[in-house]
Amino acid sequence: DIAMTQSPDSLTVSLGERATISCKSSQSVFFTTNNKDHLAWYQQKPGQPPKLLIYWASTRYSGVPDRFSGSGSGTDFTLTISSLQAEDVAVYYCQQYFHTPFTFGPGTRVDIK
Amino acid sequence: QVQLVQSGAEVKTPGASVRVSCKTSGYGFTGYYMHWVRQAPGQGLEWMGWISPREATNYAPTFQGRVTMTRDTSISTAYLEMNSLKSDDTAVYYCAIQLGTSWYLDHWGRGTLVIVSS
Numbered sequence: 001d002i003a004m005t006q007s008p009d010s011l012t013v014s015l016g017e018r019a020t021i022s023c024k025s026s027q028s029v030f031f032t033t034n035n036k037d038h039l040a041w042y043q044q045k046p047g048q049p050p051k052l053l054i055y056w057a058s059t060r061y062s063g064v065p066d067r068f069s070g071s072g073s074g075t076d077f078t079l080t081i082s083s084l085q086a087e088d089v090a091v092y093y094c095q096q097y098f099h100t101p102f103t104f105g106p107g108t109r110v111d112i113k
Numbered sequence: 114q115v116q117l118v119q120s121g122a123e124v125k126t127p128g129a130s131v132r133v134s135c136k137t138s139g140y141g142f143t144g145y146y147m148h149w150v151r152q153a154p155g156q157g158l159e160w161m162g163w164i165s166p167r168e169a170t171n172y173a174p175t176f177q178g179r180v181t182m183t184r185d186t187s188i189s190t191a192y193l194e195m196n197s198l199k200s201d202d203t204a205v206y207y208c209a210i211q212l213g214t215s216w217y218l219d220h221w222g223r224g225t226l227v228i229v230s231s
Contacts, residue, residue, distance in 0.1 A: 001174075036215075038215065038216070040217040040218070042158075042218075044158075048223075049207055049209075049221035049222065049223055049224055050150075050158065050207075050218075050221060051221070052217060052218060052219045055213065055215070055217040055219075056215075056217075061219065093157065093158055095158075095160075095217070095218075097215060097216035097217055100160075100162075100171055100173070101160055101162075101173035101174065101175070102148075102160040102216060103160065104157055104158040104159070104160065105157070106157045107157045107158075
């Protein structure tokens, strides 16, 4: 199985400041056939299901604000919230969909300072 | 719009079985995979497997032999059945679909809480 790790476990950021979350996979999730990284990011607020933010490591899903961006390739990825808003308080998960079993990172909790 | 409506909470005793349903609307049910993901209280997300439009299944090794995923095209509903329940199967079980071009999950049900307790 591909193991996913995230850091930090939690972070506290002031409103309007940048939040950066790291995700690493135990093996590359870059698929040479389609030249894409099979990595997604999800946001989960308390009592709600996860919501897709980013796929192909850097493509924003429909309706996701442009303050959310994804980057990285191979085994190292980053989710950046460029200017944290109150509604961004949540837990963020990365997920590899390169190979089954699809696996999620342990999550990073983002709070307001 | 796309909707995935899951069945209500369940309380089961250890060793019992549970079946969770996911009724869908707003998209072509017959054309898409259905995934199941669970989340234990206060914990992260765990992918359980998928069922294809043609009813092929792919289960995570952790659940192989204990989980059965099925679908009923006539009522656009998918089912997750799990047997030999243990206390650490207590979790919220989500159904989710991928309408996009790959395995990222773009629509989710609201989840079904399954409590396993004696």
